[in-house]
Amino acid sequence: MAADPPPPQEFGVAEERSGHCAVVDGNCLYVWGGYVSIEENEVYLPNDELWIYEIDNGLWSMHLMEGELPPSMSGSCGACINGKLYIFGGFDDKGYSNRLYRVNLRTRNGIYLWKQITDFKGQPPTPRDKLACWVYKDRLIYFGGYGCRKQNELSDCFDVHDAFWEGQIFWGWHNDVHVFDTSTQTWYQPKIKRGIAPQPRAAHSCAVIGNTGYVFGGRVLQTRMNDLHSLNLDTWVWSGKIGTNGETPRDRSWHTLTPVTDGKLFLFGGLSSDNVPLSDGWIYDVATNEWQQLTYLPKSRPRLWHTACPGKEGEVLVFGGSKDDLHFLDTGHCSDLLIFQTQPYSLLRLSLDCIGKNAVLLEKQIPWLPSRLLEEVVDKITFWVAVNHRQKKKATAEGHE
Numbered sequence: 001m002a003a004d005p006p007p008p009q010e011f012g013v014a015e016e017r018s019g020h021c022a023v024v025d026g027n028c029l030y031v032w033g034g035y036v037s038i039e040e041n042e043v044y045l046p047n048d049e050l051w052i053y054e055i056d057n058g059l060w061s062m063h064l065m066e067g068e069l070p071p072s073m074s075g076s077c078g079a080c081i082n083g084k085l086y087i088f089g090g091f092d093d094k095g096y097s098n099r100l101y102r103v104n105l106r107t108r109n110g111i112y113l114w115k116q117i118t119d120f121k122g123q124p125p126t127p128r129d130k131l132a133c134w135v136y137k138d139r140l141i142y143f144g145g146y147g148c149r150k151q152n153e154l155s156d157c158f159d160v161h162d163a164f165w166e167g168q169i170f171w172g173w174h175n176d177v178h179v180f181d182t183s184t185q186t187w188y189q190p191k192i193k194r195g196i197a198p199q200p201r202a203a204h205s206c207a208v209i210g211n212t213g214y215v216f217g218g219r220v221l222q223t224r225m226n227d228l229h230s231l232n233l234d235t236w237v238w239s240g241k242i243g244t245n246g247e248t249p250r251d252r253s254w255h256t257l258t259p260v261t262d263g264k265l266f267l268f269g270g271l272s273s274d275n276v277p278l279s280d281g282w283i284y285d286v287a288t289n290e291w292q293q294l295t296y297l298p299k300s301r302p303r304l305w306h307t308a309c310p311g312k313e314g315e316v317l318v319f320g321g322s323k324d325d326l327h328f329l330d331t332g333h334c335s336d337l338l339i340f341q342t343q344p345y346s347l348l349r350l351s352l353d354c355i356g357k358n359a360v361l362l363e364k365q366i367p368w369l370p371s372r373l374l375e376e377v378v379d380k381i382t383f384w385v386a387v388n389h390r391q392k393k394k395a396t397a398e399g400h401e
Contacts, residue, residue, distance in 0.1 A: 011389045013060050014051035016335035018322045021078025022307035023085055025105050029053040029309055029317055029337075030085060035074040036333050044072035044092060050103075050112050053319075053337065055311055056376070058383035067114035070101045075129030079140055080105070081182050086140055088180075089128050089147075096127035096147045100180065122187030125178040132206035134213035136233045140180040143215060143231075146173055146202035173200035173220045177231070195238030198229045203305070205257035207265050208233070209286060214265060219253040224273040226251040228284070245290045249282045256308035258316050260342045263287050266316050268340070269303040277302035277323055281340060294342075301338060314343035336390070356380030 020034025031051040035044045048065045070076070076090030076097070083106035090097045100117045107113075125131075128147025133140050148171050175197050180187050204218025204225075213231045217224065226249055230239040255270025255278070267282040279302040281294040306321025317339055324332035345353075355362055359381045369377060 010059060011386045013335050013337070013390065014053070014062070014319070015045060016333040017045055017320045018305040018333050019074030020045070020307060020320055021076055021085075021087060022309055022317075022319055023078055023080035023105075024055075024309040024311065024317065025080050025083055025085075027055050028105075029055060029311075029319065030080075030105055031307070031319060032078065032085070032087070033070075033073055033076055033090070034320065035072075042074075044074065047072040053317075055317070056379040056383065058386040063110070063112055065103065065112040065114055067103070068101070068116040069114050070099070070116070071097070073097065073129075077131050077133050077142065077145075079133050079135050081135055081138055081140070084182075086180075086182070088133075088140070088142065089125070089131055089145060091129040096129055098124050098127040098147075100124065117185065120180070120185045120187055123189075124180075124187045125176065126174075128174060128202075130202035131174070132204055132215070134206050134208045134231075134233060136208055136211065136213070138181065138183050140182065141213060141233060142178045142180075143176075143206060143213075144174050144198075144201050144204055144218065147171065173202050175200040177236075190236045193235055193237050195231075196240040197238050198227065198241075199225075201225065201253075203253035205255055205267070207257040207259050209259055209263060209265065212286075214257065214284075216257050216267060217249075217252050217255055217270065224251040224253045224271070242289070244284075245288065247293065248291055249280065249293075250278075252278055254304040254306075254321075256306060256318070258308045258310055260310060260314050260316060264342075266308070266340065266342055267291075268308055268316070268318060269306060269321070271304045277304050279303070283342065294340075297340070303334065303338070306334070311339065313345055313349055314341065316340040316342060336394070352376055352380045353384075356384040359384075 014031050017034035017036050020031055022031045033045055035042050047069045050063045050065050052061050070087055071092045073090030073092045077088050079086050085103050085105055087101045101114055102117055103112050103114045126147055126149050128145035131142055131145030133142045148169050178189055198215055199220055201218030201220045204215055206215050211234050213233050215229050217226055228242045249267055251273045252270030256268050258266045260266045263286040265284040270278045272278055279299050281297045283292045302323050303321040306318055308316050308318045311317045319337050320334055322332050355377050
């Protein structure tokens with residue numbers, strides 16, 4: 001029939017990893033980079049592989065990339081503007097990076113061509129990893145991160161890691177703001193008009209609502225934080241620590257913060273100050289200035305140093321990351337995709353899911369659907385067949401352990 005699913009070999013998934021980059025553009029999730037543990041060694045994922053997940057049908061595919069390839073790295077900051085994936089910073093075997101790369105994801109010929117941006121104006125940030133960014137008005141706005149500076153580059157926006165310094169080179173945490181304007185290829189540091197900036201940090205999370213950039217948590221020295229700050233991306237005014245109403249998520253780093261609807265952010269996972277991998281999810285409502293914990297989320301799927309991207313109808317797509325404390329047991333990297341629902345689905349979506357899950361029972365009726373609706377139904381059938389196949393495969397593997 002028209003709704004026959006693809007063969008099982010097409011139900012493969014992207015390789016397990018942590019510290020990678022992921023963005024959504026159109027109907028696809030794109031994943032690049034990161035690392036995995038093999039026999040207690042950290043191995044960076046190939047720099048010429050781009051994994052693409054089709055949101056509608058749930059299928060993964062791998063595409064080889066060409067051009068001026070970034071080195072294989074972890075802790076880079078990835079963001080998408082107008083169909084182009086930008087990768088900045090990161091860490092590899094040679095140390096920290098402050099290079100910027102770009103690739104067009106909307107290629108018409110299937111060729112994904114990396115370009116290192118070298119013809120920029122202005123001064124880029126110092127080398128670093130575990131930073132985060134906001135995307136606003138064709139600009140990439142970077143905040144924080146862990147990296148190195150020369151002695152003559154030390155400033156109030158840098159907190160030195162006392163245990164790591166060599167001669168004139170110091171390692172530590174940043175709280176500076178740097179902007180790359182993609183339309184003019186220009187780096188600059190905005191003049192912060194007023195307000196108290198968050199203290200330096202890395203492995204924090206950033207998200208944008210309207211013209212406001214939010215930052216939550218992260219680590220500096222041995223301290224993990226649970227503070228929330230905002231920066232007006234037009235006037236460059238910091239809010240200072242936002243005193244929220246009611247209950248507050250616990251301190252953490254290596255978590256994610258994702259916009260889900262107008263005025264709401266979804267916080268997920270991370271590593272707590274007592275080194276516990278977290279599986280909790282929270283919604284922050286800007287209008288009420290309140291956090292609400294989503295108590296219905298499963299507590300058996302912790303993630304840290306994962307990625308989270310907005311999907312369709314308020315969904316959040318969480319890929320990869322680790323279920324273990326990376327400092328002590330670096331083996332639990334994940335390859336499964338977690339899909340979190342943060343709002344009620346539309347009636348159409350519920351109907352498509354129902355048909356997709358019951359395709360065998362509805363085999364005779366499905367071909368009667370209008371062609372456009374039939375395409376959506378076929379995608380949903382494929383999605384649920386893939387989900388069931390992966391769940392059975394995972395259960396079989398766990399049964400043999």
